Every structure is written in C-alpha cells, then in structure tokens.
Amino acid sequence: EDQVTQSPEALRLQEGESSSLNCSYTVSGLRGLFWYRQDPGKGPEFLFTLYSAGEEKEKERLKATLTKKESFLHITAPKPEDSATYLCAVLNTGNQFYFGTGTSLTVIP
Amino acid sequence: NAGVTQTPKFQVLKTGQSMTLQCAQDMNHNSMYWYRQDPGMGLRLIYYSASEGTTDKGEVPNGYNVSRLNKREFSLRLESAAPSQTSVYFCASRALAGAGEQYFGPGTRLTVT
Numbered sequence: 001e002d003q004v005t006q007s008p009e010a011l012r013l014q015e016g017e018s019s020s021l022n023c024s025y026t027v028s029g030l031r032g033l034f035w036y037r038q039d040p041g042k043g044p045e046f047l048f049t050l051y052s053a054g055e056e057k058e059k060e061r062l063k064a065t066l067t068k069k070e071s072f073l074h075i076t077a078p079k080p081e082d083s084a085t086y087l088c089a090v091l092n093t094g095n096q097f098y099f100g101t102g103t104s105l106t107v108i109p
Numbered sequence: 110n111a112g113v114t115q116t117p118k119f120q121v122l123k124t125g126q127s128m129t130l131q132c133a134q135d136m137n138h139n140s141m142y143w144y145r146q147d148p149g150m151g152l153r154l155i156y157y158s159a160s161e162g163t164t165d166k167g168e169v170p171n172g173y174n175v176s177r178l179n180k181r182e183f184s185l186r187l188e189s190a191a192p193s194q195t196s197v198y199f200c201a202s203r204a205l206a207g208a209g210e211q212y213f214g215p216g217t218r219l220t221v222t
Contacts, residue, residue, distance in 0.1 A: 004151075034210050043113075043199050043213035044152075087152070095159075097142075097211070099152040 002027045002092050006100035013078055013107050021073040021086055021103045029093030033071050035064050036087040038102065044087055047073075078107045111135055113214035115200050121220045122190045130185040130217050132200030140203040141183035142167075142211060143175060145196040152199065158183055190221045 005024045013019055025033065032051050036044035048057040050066040057064045061082065063074040073086055085102040092098070113134045122128055134141065142157040154167030158177040172194060174186045187194060197218050201211040 031208075032210075036213075041216075043201075043215050046210045046212060049210050089152075097154065101149060101151040 002090065002096070002098050004088055004090055004098050004100035006086075006088050006103050008103060009101070010104045011106070013075075013105070015079060015107055015109050016077045018074070018076045018078070020075070021105070023071040023073070023088030023100055024069060025071070025088075025090045025098075027090045027092045027098070030090060031093055031095075032091040033066055034089045034091070034097075035062075035071070035073055036089065038085045038087055047086075075105070078105075080107045080109050083107045113200055113202055113212055115198075115214040115217050117217060118215065119218050121222065122187075123222055124191060126190050127186070127188050128190065128219075129187075130198055130200075130219075131182070132184065132214060133182045134200075134202040134212075135181065136202060136204070136212065137180070138202035138204050138212075139180070140205065141177065142201040142203070143173075143183070143185045144199045144201065145169065146199060146216075147196050155185065155198075187219075190219075192221045195219060195221045 007022045035047040038044045048064040053068045055066050061076050065072050083106050085104045087102045089099045116131045139160045143155040144152040146152050153169050156175040158164045161180045176184045197216050199216050200214040203211045
C-alpha cells in the first residue's frame with residue numbers, strides 16, 4: 001500500500017539553526033511529490049513539486065530535494081516566521097494523493 | 110482572485126442532523142477534492158471530482174455525499190451526522206486531473222455532539 005512517513009513529528013530550532021525534515025515514501029509509481037506549509041487554523045499552502053530523483057527546488061530559506069525513497073526539506077537559517085507544520089504528499093500513477101502527518105516546526109527567537 | 114473558498118468556517122451539529130459544506134474556486138480548475146484532517150492521521154480523501162459532471166469515492170467516503178454543481182462549486186453533504194465525523198474539512202482544487210499541485214481552502218471545523 002502507498003504511504004508517506006514524515007520525521008520528526010516535531011522539531012524545535014533556534015533562530016538561525018539550519019536543519020532538515022524528512023519525508024519517506026512507498027508508492028506504486030511516483031508522479032509527483034509535493035511539500036505544503038500549514039499554519040494553525042488554516043489550509044495547506046503549496047510550496048514545491050518534485051517529479052524525479054535528483055530534482056531540487058528552492059524558495060527563500062527552503063530547499064526541497066528528492067531521491068527514489070525520500071525527500072528532504074532543508075531549512076537554512078530559519079526565522080520565527082518559518083514556524084508551521086510542513087506536510088509532504090505523493091501522487092501515484094493511479095492519480096491518488098497520499099499525505100504524511102506532518103512535521104511541526106517551531107523556531108525560537 | 111480569492112482562490113478556494115469554503116463556508117461555513119465553524120459548525121456544531123447534534124448527532125443525526127444534516128448539513129452541506131460549500132466550496133468554490135475561481136481559478137478555472139477542472140478537478141476538486143474534499144479531505145478531512147484529524148490529529149495524527151494526516152489528510153484523508155473523502156470524494157473527488159476529476160472534472161465537471163464526474164465524482165468518485167476516495168479513501169473514507171462512508172457517511173458523505175457530494176455534488177459537483179458546476180465547474181466552480183463542489184459541495185459535501187452529511188446526511189446524518191455522527192460524532193466520528195468531527196473533524197476539519199478541507200476543499201482543494203487542481204488545474205487538471207492528471208497533473209500538478211492542489212490548492213486548498215481555509216477549512217471548515219465541524220463538531221458533532
């Protein structure tokens with residue numbers, strides 16, 4: 001069965017302390033891997049799409065990478081406003097999306 | 110552009126009551142989706158509509174019905190609410206059924222007592 005596992009569940013960083021979030025996946029044919037940011041009480045906000053192993057995307061302090069088994073969301077020199085839950089999702093060849101349970105990131109000033 | 114809008118934002122129902130959650134998008138997207146989000150379980154797909162005039166079941170369809178009213182609007186109906194349907198409901202849209210990312214609405218927080 002297709003599934004997505006994110007780790008860690010929660011992460012606390014000091015402002016400026018870089019780190020990475022992990023998204024491991026098992027999928028019957030990957031058509032895309034997606035990262036979203038979700039603030040409390042709001043809907044997920046789209047960040048990146050990755051389609052094939054080796055692909056990388058960047059936006060401000062965030063960089064997403066993809067291998068055949070997992071994706072990483074690297075956060076460089078985070079700021080308090082980067083605090084949110086980050087969700088990973090995969091799309092399989094059956095056109096079904098599967099979401100992970102997210103990593104809750106807190107950046108302390 | 111408002112993107113994806115949902116009404117209401119909050120709702121409290123008694124067991125057995127019915128209600129309809131409304132969703133609309135102004136991005137001219139073909140596909141629309143309904144998800145529920147529960148603590149520790151991630152987003153789970155209830156129903157989706159790949160294009161106007163079609164609807165299909167997702168992972169957790171029991172107890173729900175949907176209507177794709179037109180290209181813009183996709184509603185979710187609970188005919189007889191149960192406490193297990195207490196959740197946050199998100200509507201999403203996508204340009205095409207076979208490609209690209211989803212865009213989410215702000216959610217409806219539903220409590221069934």
